[in-house]
Amino acid sequence: MADHSLSPFVSADWLDEHRDSVVVADTRWYLDGRSGRDAYLEGHLPGAVFVDLDRWLSAPSHGDGGRHPLPAPEVFATGMSELGIGDDTTVVAYDDAGGVIASRLVWMLRVIGRRAAVLDGGMAAYRDRLETAESVVDRATFTPTPWPTDRLANIDDVTADGAVVLDARNGDRFRGEYEPVDPRAGHIPGAVNLPCRDNVGPDGRLVDRDEIRLSYQDAGVADGVDVIAYCGSGVTACHTLLTLELTGFANARLYPGSWSEYSRTDRPVSR
Numbered sequence: 001m002a003d004h005s006l007s008p009f010v011s012a013d014w015l016d017e018h019r020d021s022v023v024v025a026d027t028r029w030y031l032d033g034r035s036g037r038d039a040y041l042e043g044h045l046p047g048a049v050f051v052d053l054d055r056w057l058s059a060p061s062h063g064d065g066g067r068h069p070l071p072a073p074e075v076f077a078t079g080m081s082e083l084g085i086g087d088d089t090t091v092v093a094y095d096d097a098g099g100v101i102a103s104r105l106v107w108m109l110r111v112i113g114r115r116a117a118v119l120d121g122g123m124a125a126y127r128d129r130l131e132t133a134e135s136v137v138d139r140a141t142f143t144p145t146p147w148p149t150d151r152l153a154n155i156d157d158v159t160a161d162g163a164v165v166l167d168a169r170n171g172d173r174f175r176g177e178y179e180p181v182d183p184r185a186g187h188i189p190g191a192v193n194l195p196c197r198d199n200v201g202p203d204g205r206l207v208d209r210d211e212i213r214l215s216y217q218d219a220g221v222a223d224g225v226d227v228i229a230y231c232g233s234g235v236t237a238c239h240t241l242l243t244l245e246l247t248g249f250a251n252a253r254l255y256p257g258s259w260s261e262y263s264r265t266d267r268p269v270s271r
Helices: 012-021 036-042 073-082 102-111 122-129 209-218 237-246 258-262
Strands: 022-026 090-094 115-119 164-167 227-230
Touching: 012 022, 012 090, 090 102, 102 115, 102 237, 209 237, 227 237, 227 258
Parallel strands: 022 090, 090 115, 164 227
Antiparallel strands: none
């Protein structure tokens, strides 16, 4: 279970107050192929380590399971250890995309009981205090922990009756008007489109949490309802899961394969 003593989102002021007791993680990654590591070296938050999404936050894609399957717990643990993140470390992750990439690391940590949060506002909150030197950290001890099966969904779960399935992608991809990477355009039949980026304002910070909660309730989310979130490849859907937790719906599930897995099948597609 997640450690609910720490909110899934923290402010820049909170980070300043706790800076000496947390590891700051730069998680930038770009769908268009730009290098997150290069961006990190051009300027990052003071003391931040770079977390490579393709290396540590996902397993290699072999056609089945989507573009970003969850890594083996041992691989994730190795990555965290090398980055100075131990079993008792509090992690604050950020990106330059409103937190929708950073949420992958934060959700992965929280779902196995570690303390982690997204920096609300991300890079913009520290625009005048960036540094370029790569951070050097001591190796830590991070114990491999299995991904909890009750927080994961598979391709059959998202087509079963009774679940509220939330599609976190932008509307044009949901409607099938635009598909930059996956084999087919459209969405899983019955899914509700609630783009995760709609929960972030122009300043990169979350909009009012009551507004977020109302949007989920309007989509059918309620206590006791089975809720599953997906996106293109199981990354930005983690932002949906964290905002669900923030607004009082803590036990939603991730479909890791997401559209990148579903679109490779011959199952029905809606547009």
